Amino acid sequence: MTRAQVCFVVLSFLGLVSGSREFETLAHLRAKSSDETQTRAVLELMKRLLGETSREFVVSVNGSLSSDGLDVCELRSGRDHKVVVVVGSSGVAAAAGVYHYLKYYCSCHVSWSGDQLRVPRPLPRITGVLRISTQHRFRYYQNVCTQSYSTVWWDWPRWQREIDWMALNGINLPLAFTGQEALWQKLYTTLGLNQTELDEFFTGPAFLAWNRMGNLFKWGGPLPQSWHTKQLSLQVKILERMRSLGMIPVLPAFSGIVPHGIMRLFPKANVTKLKPWSHFNCTYSCAYVLEPRDPLFQRIGSLFLLQLVKEFGSDHIYNTDTFNEMNPPSSDPAYLTSVSRAVFNSMTSVDPQAVWLMQGWLFVNNPEFWKPPQIKALLNGVPQGRMIVLDLFAESMPVFNFTQSFYGQPFIWCMLHNFGGNSGLFGAVERVNSGPFEAQKFPGSTLVGLGIAPEGIEQNPAIYELMAELAWHEEAVNLTEWAALYAWRRYGNTNESLALAWRLLFGSVYNCTIPAYKNHNRSPMVHRPSLKMQTDIWYNPRDVYEAWKLLLEVAPSLRSVDTFRYDLVDVTRQAVQLLTTQFYIEIRDSFQ
Numbered sequence: 001m002t003r004a005q006v007c008f009v010v011l012s013f014l015g016l017v018s019g020s021r022e023f024e025t026l027a028h029l030r031a032k033s034s035d036e037t038q039t040r041a042v043l044e045l046m047k048r049l050l051g052e053t054s055r056e057f058v059v060s061v062n063g064s065l066s067s068d069g070l071d072v073c074e075l076r077s078g079r080d081h082k083v084v085v086v087v088g089s090s091g092v093a094a095a096a097g098v099y100h101y102l103k104y105y106c107s108c109h110v111s112w113s114g115d116q117l118r119v120p121r122p123l124p125r126i127t128g129v130l131r132i133s134t135q136h137r138f139r140y141y142q143n144v145c146t147q148s149y150s151t152v153w154w155d156w157p158r159w160q161r162e163i164d165w166m167a168l169n170g171i172n173l174p175l176a177f178t179g180q181e182a183l184w185q186k187l188y189t190t191l192g193l194n195q196t197e198l199d200e201f202f203t204g205p206a207f208l209a210w211n212r213m214g215n216l217f218k219w220g221g222p223l224p225q226s227w228h229t230k231q232l233s234l235q236v237k238i239l240e241r242m243r244s245l246g247m248i249p250v251l252p253a254f255s256g257i258v259p260h261g262i263m264r265l266f267p268k269a270n271v272t273k274l275k276p277w278s279h280f281n282c283t284y285s286c287a288y289v290l291e292p293r294d295p296l297f298q299r300i301g302s303l304f305l306l307q308l309v310k311e312f313g314s315d316h317i318y319n320t321d322t323f324n325e326m327n328p329p330s331s332d333p334a335y336l337t338s339v340s341r342a343v344f345n346s347m348t349s350v351d352p353q354a355v356w357l358m359q360g361w362l363f364v365n366n367p368e369f370w371k372p373p374q375i376k377a378l379l380n381g382v383p384q385g386r387m388i389v390l391d392l393f394a395e396s397m398p399v400f401n402f403t404q405s406f407y408g409q410p411f412i413w414c415m416l417h418n419f420g421g422n423s424g425l426f427g428a429v430e431r432v433n434s435g436p437f438e439a440q441k442f443p444g445s446t447l448v449g450l451g452i453a454p455e456g457i458e459q460n461p462a463i464y465e466l467m468a469e470l471a472w473h474e475e476a477v478n479l480t481e482w483a484a485l486y487a488w489r490r491y492g493n494t495n496e497s498l499a500l501a502w503r504l505l506f507g508s509v510y511n512c513t514i515p516a517y518k519n520h521n522r523s524p525m526v527h528r529p530s531l532k533m534q535t536d537i538w539y540n541p542r543d544v545y546e547a548w549k550l551l552l553e554v555a556p557s558l559r560s561v562d563t564f565r566y567d568l569v570d571v572t573r574q575a576v577q578l579l580t581t582q583f584y585i586e587i588r589d590s591f592q
């Protein structure tokens with residue numbers, strides 16, 4: 001061994017070398033479907049996406065293509081350049097490889113607001129082997145709020161389409177939260193709660209995200225039996241599809257929130273009544289939380305998981321957030337360690353290989369309570385490598401950089417981007433483009449993946465495409481060039497005005513650089529009238545007006561392109577929103 005090698009070994013051991021650490025403890029989190037199943041799932045996806053053209057792709061999945069567990073895909077032209085041969089290390093890797101080819105060889109595009117899939121014929125040729133790879137074991141997707149802001153009323157075709165989008169964008173670690181209330185209902189009924197007590201607990205479907213987090217109950221409820229039945233069968237389909245594509249779905253676990261009726265059944269249980277949440281009173285909020293160290297917590301937690309695994313199978317990764325937007329009763333580190341140990345034990349008592357996925361939102365939401373000793377204590381209650389923390393809002397308020405990379409626990413760098421399902425144009429492209437690479441190079445980095453954790457989706461598709469793509473890049477992209485190429489493939493048109501419009505948007509409304517900025521739409525257009533509205537924006541409105549003008553000029557020749565029509569309306573909406581702000585300020589100033 002040379003001196004340099006020795007030095008490298010020592011540094012690696014200390015975790016000082018740039019690049020994320022490998023965690024043996026996470027090795028079992030991987031695609032379980034056979035290569036054949038995954039191959040078939042990708043072929044079906046491509047048929048849905050491309051119809052007949054899909055026959056010109058020869059796709060297969062070969063798990064051995066990757067020797068280190070990191071996804072990779074190889075593409076080459078075959079059979080006299082009449083077909084494209086795709087081999088992926090997983091279904092997701094193959095789909096991501098195909099989408100890369102569609103984007104960068106065919107100038108095609110798939111999004112929430114329409115597709116542009118005019119594939120050139122014959123298929124553009126690949127010289128040699130095109131190899132697409134990622135340094136990230138996990139590409140995570142969703143937020144516990146996404147259900148309530150975006151997906152609650154989705155049927156199977158809409159879910160199918162979303163799972164296709166995930167695969168194309170390389171997502172392999174999605175939340176799969178649908179249908180959990182059906183299991184809770186069964187469990188609580190078995191324990192002895194009656195229908196009245198359940199009806200006073202569950203909210204209506206649209207509010208379930210906050211019911212699950214313990215913020216809200218009964219509001220908009222009760223849940224009809226038909227809801228439970230349909231959600232259960234939907235979840236079975238969702239899981240089957242995710243797994244067949246080689247994804248690792250994350251299932252829910254017990255957080256400690258219980259129906260009031262639990263106190264009737266177990267009067268000695270250590271249950272705390274929470275304070276009212278948001279603007280609700282205790283008729284609909286003030287949930288009851290079971291102390292994690294109470295034996296009843298273990299009992300309910302393991303009963304739930306047992307049933308969950310029985311109904312849904314398991315990929316050994318479970319999400320729960322015990323103190324989401326609410327303070328623990330004590331900030332004593334010893335207490336916090338015992339709490340997370342108890343939560344983790346409730347998982348391992350059923351699944352010895354359980355890994356706990358935790359949203360790191362609490363640390364961002366309440367930094368007054370969660371100081372480094374408290375964070376460290378909570379994380380240390382779980383054996384190293386047996387939890388994954390989502391650095392949920394890392395593009396704006398990262399946590400890894402003041403917690404020595406979560407004190408050794410693996411983490412996923414997530415872009416949150418969207419609050420409240422707001423639909424205005426927004427992005428922090430510079431932070432998104434640099435953050436993941438900084439996280440990787442951070443001394444002692446425990447980064448194991450990148451993620452997308454928006455509260456609501458179906459807005460700003462460019463930002464999500466960029467974020468998903470960065471997991472497959474070794475360094476930051478040139479945003480100016482990226483924006484121009486995005487315009488090209490989104491509309492299937494190379495007119496320079498389109499590229500210019502997108503460069504203007506990327507340099508303004510998509511380039512928020514205000515530290516710790518949370519984007520809530522502040523336009524007077526969407527707020528109650530008041531003379532005290534905060535209307536600051538982070539960009540020069542003239543850039544958006546200019547982009548608007550450019551799009552309008554090209555409009556006559558692009559009116560039949562769905563994606564263009566969508567963006568023209570969207571940018572017009574943004575411009576009208578800006579004009580409203582301008583008028584509001586004028587009105588307010590002349591009134592005062």
Ligand SMILES: *[C@@H]1O[C@H](CO)[C@@H](O)[C@H](O)[C@H]1NC(C)=O
Nearest residue numbers: 060061062063064065066087
């Ligand atoms: C899968 O990939 C490995 C490694 O590249 C190779 O040795 C093997 O032949 C491949 N299997 C198939 C069925 O192509």
Ligand SMILES: *[C@@H]1O[C@H](CO)[C@@H](O)[C@H](O)[C@H]1NC(C)=O
Nearest residue numbers: 193194195196197198261264
């Ligand atoms: C459920 O139990 C509560 C408390 O004992 C009782 O007030 C209520 O009437 C019961 N409801 C039903 C449907 O039995």
Ligand SMILES: *[C@@H]1O[C@H](CO)[C@@H](O)[C@H](O)[C@H]1NC(C)=O
Nearest residue numbers: 270271272291292328329330
């Ligand atoms: C209930 O739990 C709290 C901590 O959450 C603890 O301070 C209290 O002593 C416990 N009460 C009982 C009766 O065990």
Ligand SMILES: *[C@@H]1O[C@H](CO)[C@@H](O)[C@H](O)[C@H]1NC(C)=O
Nearest residue numbers: 219279280281282283284285
């Ligand atoms: C709680 O709020 C609801 C409506 O949100 C209202 O009908 C009810 O009177 C309130 N209860 C109390 C005790 O204030």
Ligand SMILES: *[C@@H]1O[C@H](CO)[C@@H](O)[C@H](O)[C@H]1NC(C)=O
Nearest residue numbers: 395396397398401402515516
């Ligand atoms: C962590 O990164 C954020 C965003 O770049 C920055 O605002 C913050 O000051 C950093 N914290 C530390 C302790 O370096």
Ligand SMILES: *[C@@H]1O[C@H](CO)[C@@H](O)[C@H](O)[C@H]1NC(C)=O
Nearest residue numbers: 476477478479480481482484
């Ligand atoms: C990005 O690309 C543009 C256009 O090709 C070029 O002018 C610019 O210098 C590049 N920026 C960086 C940081 O390399």
Ligand SMILES: *[C@@H]1O[C@H](CO)[C@@H](O)[C@H](O)[C@H]1NC(C)=O
Nearest residue numbers: 430479480506507508511513
């Ligand atoms: C975003 O703004 C910063 C600061 O003004 C600037 O340095 C950067 O080049 C801008 N990025 C883009 C993509 O225009």
Ligand SMILES: *[C@@H]1O[C@H](CO)[C@@H](O)[C@H](O)[C@H]1NC(C)=O
Nearest residue numbers: 494495496497553554555557
């Ligand atoms: C781009 O579109 C504009 C507006 O329709 C048109 O004037 C211009 O000629 C187009 N440029 C090219 C290269 O087609």
